Amino acid sequence: MGDQPRAYVLFHPVEGLTLKAGVGRGFKAPTLKQLSAEFESWAAMGGRGVIRGNPDLQPETNLSYEMGAAYESDTWSAGATFFHNKVRNLIDTVRQPTCFAPGRVCLAYENVARVRLQGVELTGGTDLSERWRLDANYTYLDARDQITGEPMPDRSRHRANATLAWKPLASMSTRMQLEYIGAQFRSDKQGKRPGYALLHWYMDYAVNRNLTVQVGVENLTDKRLANDDISLFSRADEGRRYFVGMRVQF
Structure with a gap:
């Protein structure tokens, strides 16, 4: 979406609790x-x-409405x-x-x-x-x-993520992420595409206050859905992916 005019109302009834409501186009x-x-x-x-x-x-x-609460x-x-x-x-x-x-x-x-x-x-x-x-x-x-x-096709009704993070050193942190994508409606004739889960791993290491090295492995288990059943999962899977990157800040 392009620039969206939005109007939001925030309310803090007690310390740590935020209530919000908004509308936007x-x-x-x-x-x-x-x-x-x-x-x-x-x-x-x-x-x-x-x-x-x-x-x-x-x-x-698009006309959107939103309301919620957060506590920290x-x-x-x-x-x-x-x-x-x-x-x-x-x-x-x-x-x-x-x-x-x-x-x-x-x-x-x-x-x-x-x-x-x-x-x-x-x-x-x-x-x-x-x-x-x-x-x-x-x-x-x-x-x-x-x-x-009808439900819109190829959109999961249920999605979830869980991340377990560990910081053994002040300069290093690592995390494991479990991603769940629920079943997706295709059509009345084709029924639903079943849900699945993916596992990812990431690590950040701060070389100094300006440079951070990032490494990770996505789809650790090398799950390839289209290989399991091409009639259900028509998109090609990238499988396990490795990456290395750097973040520089001044």
Whole structure:
């Protein structure tokens, strides 16, 4: 979304507790590739799909409401936020009934006239000891096409993360993250795509106050969903990924 005018009200009834409520509007114009009639991407769905642009796309508009509460103490924190978004002309990739390329799946950028996205996000964290901390979050999302009444495809109703962090030295911290992605609706005929979990590991080391080295391994167990069942998980998986980076600050 582009720049969004927002109005928020914050209230602190007691120390550590914050209540908030807000409303905002958003606008998102289609990208040049999404609007281009000549644009084609043959990398969709791990090379099994083709996405074409659509010059008739309309901009997305969004009206969002939010209310929640958060509490933070010296050793633990918790929060809950309810959100309700009304989106008009949502830009989405839609599977086409026929395809010009044999053996492939054709998709196109299309507007979904009216979509409602609403749900609840829960967060929490606690210090287990001086060096260990556990943080978690959970999101429930009800994404629905208000014209057809059906759930929006390829969107998980349940998502969750849990992170266990360890700081053995003042200059070094490491954390293990468990990510859960719940079942996703595909269509009335295809049913749901089952949920799955991924495991990640990260480490930060501060060489000095200006330079921090970051390393990590994502998808530690090398889970490859499309290899398990290509009919359910059509997107190609990257599998286990290693990375090294640096953060410089002055």
